[in-house]
Amino acid sequence: MTMKKTLAALLLGTIVFTPVFADEAQEKAIEYRQSVFTVVGWHFKPMGAMIKGEKPFNAAEFQRMAENVAFMSKLAAEGFIPGSDAKAGDTEAKDDIWKKPDEFKSKMADFEKASAELASVAKGGDMNAIKPVFGKTAETCKACHKAFRKD
């Protein structure tokens, strides 16, 4: 092994074996859940544009996006680990998430349920059937943001 390679291996070893500190885990959790919601918003926005008629309705594309939102809805909750509040990093999550965990869980469950229903109704490709379920799903976003996200 050359000197350079040995040094690189040593440095790599240091990085690999550095313990993950608690606050680092919390920062990661914040990043994780913001990423999940970024993906949710990425799909939900064009879906909303199709609903409003600002974008031509493409049934297959709408269905694909609805399925993605339904899938992502199941991944958000695990990112709200204890201590991952405003003291841990750059987050818009309110402390009430950890003070009223049952209410937060119930709002997350509403979102999961509505988005699963939306993905299911989207299969039919019928805008008249999709519209009210999209509205219901959007209400679950708003309800949680109002209670648990800083604006």
Ligand code: HEC
């Ligand atoms: C059960 C609560 C809850 C539900 C339901 C919810 N959100 Fe959020 N959302 C949050 C919280 C809390 C944050 C702030 C996360 C943070 O900053 O750590 C957030 C952040 C976001 C963000 C910003 C992400 C970023 O880059 O920081 C977007 C976009 C978003 N939500 C979209 C949506 C949409 C669209 C829906 C519905 C389809 C939705 N959310 C449903 C709680 C929720």
